[in-house]
Amino acid sequence: MSQVNFDNENLFAFDDGFFSLMYLHGFNKRLVNDVKKAIEVNRDFCVNHLQPLSLEVDRKYHENPNYLPWEMVELAAKHRRLSNYIPKYLGGSGEPMAVYGAVMEEQAATDCAFVGLLGGHSLGMVALMMTYNLRLVDKIISEIVEGEKTLKPVMLSCAITEPTAGSDVEEEELYPKARLTCQAKKVQGGALLNGRKVFISTGHVAKYHIVLMPFDNKRPMETYAEFLVPSDAKGFSLGRMEHKMGQRAGPASELVFEDCFVPEENISMAVDDRIGKQFPGQFPRLLRGVLGITRAAVGAWSTGTARGAAEHAIKFAKTHKLKGKTMINHQWVQAHLTNMVMNVFMARAIYMESYFANMTNMNMGFDKVPAIFDNEIVAALLKTRVYKAILHSDFVRKLFLKNLARATKAQDQKVQYAASMAKVVGSDMAMENCHLAIELAGEAGVRHEFGMEKFFRDAKLLQIFEGTNQLNRLNIFNNYLGRHIPNVEVY
Amino acid sequence: MTNVLAGQIGDELKPFLELAEKFAKKELEPKALELDHYPYSEFNTQALKAAAETGILQLALPESLGGSGQGMAALSVILARLAETDASFAAVVFIQALGQAAIAKWAGKSAEKYLKQPAGLFGFPVYAPLTDLPLGVRAEKDSGGYLLNGNFSSLALAPIGQTMIVPAEVKGSGKASLFVFDKETPGLMTGQPVLSLGLHNCPVADIELHGVEAGPENLLGAEDRAGDEYPGLCSRFGGPYAALAHGVLVGSYKAAESFARDRYQGGKQIIDHDQVRVMLANMAVLIEVSGAAAMSASRSADSGRESAANFAAGIFATDAVTRAATDGVQCLGGYGYMHDYGQEKRMRDAKQIQAMFGPSTLKRLEFLDKKLLEK
Numbered sequence A: 001m002s003q004v005n006f007d008n009e010n011l012f013a014f015d016d017g018f019f020s021l022m023y024l025h026g027f028n029k030r031l032v033n034d035v036k037k038a039i040e041v042n043r044d045f046c047v048n049h050l051q052p053l054s055l056e057v058d059r060k061y062h063e064n065p066n067y068l069p070w071e072m073v074e075l076a077a078k079h080r081r082l083s084n085y086i087p088k089y090l091g092g093s094g095e096p097m098a099v100y101g102a103v104m105e106e107q108a109a110t111d112c113a114f115v116g117l118l119g120g121h122s123l124g125m126v127a128l129m130m131t132y133n134l135r136l137v138d139k140i141i142s143e144i145v146e147g148e149k150t151l152k153p154v155m156l157s158c159a160i161t162e163p164t165a166g167s168d169v170e171e172e173e174l175y176p177k178a179r180l181t182c183q184a185k186k187v188q189g190g191a192l193l194n195g196r197k198v199f200i201s202t203g204h205v206a207k208y209h210i211v212l213m214p215f216d217n218k219r220p221m222e223t224y225a226e227f228l229v230p231s232d233a234k235g236f237s238l239g240r241m242e243h244k245m246g247q248r249a250g251p252a253s254e255l256v257f258e259d260c261f262v263p264e265e266n267i268s269m270a271v272d273d274r275i276g277k278q279f280p281g282q283f284p285r286l287l288r289g290v291l292g293i294t295r296a297a298v299g300a301w302s303t304g305t306a307r308g309a310a311e312h313a314i315k316f317a318k319t320h321k322l323k324g325k326t327m328i329n330h331q332w333v334q335a336h337l338t339n340m341v342m343n344v345f346m347a348r349a350i351y352m353e354s355y356f357a358n359m360t361n362m363n364m365g366f367d368k369v370p371a372i373f374d375n376e377i378v379a380a381l382l383k384t385r386v387y388k389a390i391l392h393s394d395f396v397r398k399l400f401l402k403n404l405a406r407a408t409k410a411q412d413q414k415v416q417y418a419a420s421m422a423k424v425v426g427s428d429m430a431m432e433n434c435h436l437a438i439e440l441a442g443e444a445g446v447r448h449e450f451g452m453e454k455f456f457r458d459a460k461l462l463q464i465f466e467g468t469n470q471l472n473r474l475n476i477f478n479n480y481l482g483r484h485i486p487n488v489e490v491y
Numbered sequence B: 001m002t003n004v005l006a007g008q009i010g011d012e013l014k015p016f017l018e019l020a021e022k023f024a025k026k027e028l029e030p031k032a033l034e035l036d037h038y039p040y041s042e043f044n045t046q047a048l049k050a051a052a053e054t055g056i057l058q059l060a061l062p063e064s065l066g067g068s069g070q071g072m073a074a075l076s077v078i079l080a081r082l083a084e085t086d087a088s089f090a091a092v093v094f095i096q097a098l099g100q101a102a103i104a105k106w107a108g109k110s111a112e113k114y115l116k117q118p119a120g121l122f123g124f125p126v127y128a129p130l131t132d133l134p135l136g137v138r139a140e141k142d143s144g145g146y147l148l149n150g151n152f153s154s155l156a157l158a159p160i161g162q163t164m165i166v167p168a169e170v171k172g173s174g175k176a177s178l179f180v181f182d183k184e185t186p187g188l189m190t191g192q193p194v195l196s197l198g199l200h201n202c203p204v205a206d207i208e209l210h211g212v213e214a215g216p217e218n219l220l221g222a223e224d225r226a227g228d229e230y231p232g233l234c235s236r237f238g239g240p241y242a243a244l245a246h247g248v249l250v251g252s253y254k255a256a257e258s259f260a261r262d263r264y265q266g267g268k269q270i271i272d273h274d275q276v277r278v279m280l281a282n283m284a285v286l287i288e289v290s291g292a293a294a295m296s297a298s299r300s301a302d303s304g305r306e307s308a309a310n311f312a313a314g315i316f317a318t319d320a321v322t323r324a325a326t327d328g329v330q331c332l333g334g335y336g337y338m339h340d341y342g343q344e345k346r347m348r349d350a351k352q353i354q355a356m357f358g359p360s361t362l363k364r365l366e367f368l369d370k371k372l373l374e375k
Helices: A021-027 A027-065 A070-079 A097-110 A112-129 A134-150 A171-175 A274-278 A282-319 A329-361 A376-381 A385-391 A394-405 A409-441 A453-464 A469-484 B014-030 B045-054 B073-086 B089-104 B110-113 B226-235 B238-262 B274-302 B309-331 B332-337 B343-354 B360-374
Strands: A156-157 A181-185 A190-199 A208-214 A222-228 A236-241 A252-263 A269-272 B139-142 B143-155 B164-171 B176-182 B187-195 B206-215
Touching: A021 A329, A021 A469, A027 A070, A027 A112, A027 A453, A027 B309, A070 A134, A070 A181, A097 A112, A097 A282, A097 A329, A097 B206, A112 A156, A112 A190, A112 A208, A112 A222, A112 A282, A112 A453, A112 B343, A134 A385, A156 A190, A156 A252, A156 A394, A171 A282, A181 A208, A190 A208, A222 A252, A252 A394, A269 A282, A274 A282, A274 A394, A282 A329, A282 A394, A282 A409, A282 A453, A329 A409, A329 B360, A409 A469, A409 B309, A409 B343, A409 B360, A453 B309, A453 B343, A469 B274, B014 B045, B014 B073, B014 B139, B014 B238, B014 B332, B045 B089, B073 B274, B089 B110, B089 B164, B089 B176, B089 B226, B089 B238, B089 B343, B139 B206, B139 B274, B143 B164, B143 B226, B164 B206, B176 B206, B176 B226, B226 B360, B238 B274, B238 B309, B274 B309, B309 B332, B309 B360, B332 B343
Parallel strands: A156 A208, B139 B164
Antiparallel strands: A181 A190, A190 A252, A208 A222, A222 A269, A236 A252, B139 B143, B143 B206, B164 B176, B187 B206
């Protein structure tokens, strides 16, 4: 277990003895060093670059609820935070999956909302990558990486939620009951999209939108498709920007499609096209894969939030007095803070478990490339015409899709329940710690400049998105308890 | 239909509920969300004026001082109903009642002077711990009077108040005394409005005192006695404090129930999903219990039982409502997180209300201390 050291203000440091890292040791020794290095780099980023901006951006939004935090977007690009989950061999700044969680925890402990900005972007990237349409993946990655170099950030959004369908589009088994209003129509050379998507993270600052909608909204599972829509596409417009309680480092937007034309080459996936028909179940697998990754991520993000609240409370208790005695010397304060620290450890343990489940059960494929090939030289090689042709071929795409389909039902269930547990436990602990921080600090806790009230506002969304915690509980039941009970009905 | 303080109001209190209902619909409902951006929006001056005119603002003030001479029960009914629509303004009424009580109790002959403007608000240290008033202001004895220097953070209503009630330590005593000043007093400076989590339209500011001269008439109560007497003054308001939280919860419940009927997921109204029902059920139970606690404590105070026990209702209700109002947002999913639906405001307001009178565990410990003493 980590040593608690009040002097270096780094109570939650990972060390070799941390049980989840012990787990990784057995899996791949290199990863432990990768995690440590990534944490170090990100701590420097958080302390020196993110922290100074965090409260200021939140305050600007108070002043003007339509404020677009471009400085946060630029900060992310400058520090290559927009390509960190893109492997090095594909040109990204390349951090292995095991690293994401620790990095997200680190960032969220500083600014929960900043992770939200990156989260919307990475959700788009994951949803695109999991179509294995490597031609489009390659095109978008090149733009993102180029944007980081030129400081003209390219961000993605991922549009799933509709005004009347939230939880229903987060769960395969609920799709047939969903009241979907968005629908695409096949036309000469592509498709026309119609409808409205709401609460779409990063919408107003994204250059591309990864849009999921069916060709027939009465038969969504049989006709689902994914489209790449640039923000300047004809028939596409940005609607209102939501006025959120927190998570203000990035917008939540309404996306409006009015006969928005998407050319054939920008349809990243369609379950009823040539390749889709060869891989039945591709869309549910994509959905579950994406949710397995993003719910684990929300777990890490929530852990960071719980941790940030705890760190603020600890700092406060060290520097303030009650009844003439420094708060931290009151026994009830020590117990109160200890509860908060335990909440962080609980949340961290379960998200680590979920990441490990993803790494060992998901067969996403991109991480299967041997370490020796995961570098910039290979990335440059893949840019040459011959290799590009191979990378973009149906043959390679089918290899990935076959690999993904190889995961057993038991493996998939493990990914699902572990990710949902990470999300539910993490976000509940985050919300609880934010309650506890304010309850400890009282008057200071509700003042903006102390930062605790911002965590409180930011944290609430973690219990809501990526499927409400209520839906996730059912998902855990379905994939963990329910699987052993014959004739049990869920949903 | 769930009403505030359901089952707790007899005929004698019905007129107050009707008054509050009318007031909330006319003065608060149309503007509650729009004005929730203070300091980046205006203060609800119109409601303040109307509250002074209708007597809502002087409800618990003795008739001899120009008030209606009503007790805590009537105040609780009014606060609960106002808080259902806009907790910010309900908090203004609550804090004003505390300020008036302090003046009525301790200002003696000067009381009339401070109470002559019906809409003149009192800056009041409602966010300070009851038995641990911060002593950032030092009062030095100086030729029959005092010279005050220092600062006090988060004085409620300070940005719009006419009169400031400020704790200070008479130098060397280590004990708190309360002072009262007109806001124009030379050397008294009110800072920019504080950006807070909730109750945005119930403004708060830090104040600084630089060489403020005070005479004995500026002292509220006896020197060094605030530590002993201030908690008692506030404890009387335990019922109304609970009513404030109770009202927020009623608002939160109503919004959650109505959304849960309109919203379909999984092919049915979400009110038919057990997990949503359980959240609503918890809220419904808490509405009954917090309402009963608020009224029982209020009636106890009105019957002359000056006990710390009255404050327990407030401690319980404000703690419990913060968690329930968080669930109130959950019932609306993504919509709950957005300003337009008012539900996120209730969650923030509930938390801000809980932060009054100090950290919540400390409030419980202070209560136990008092109880042990009463034995």
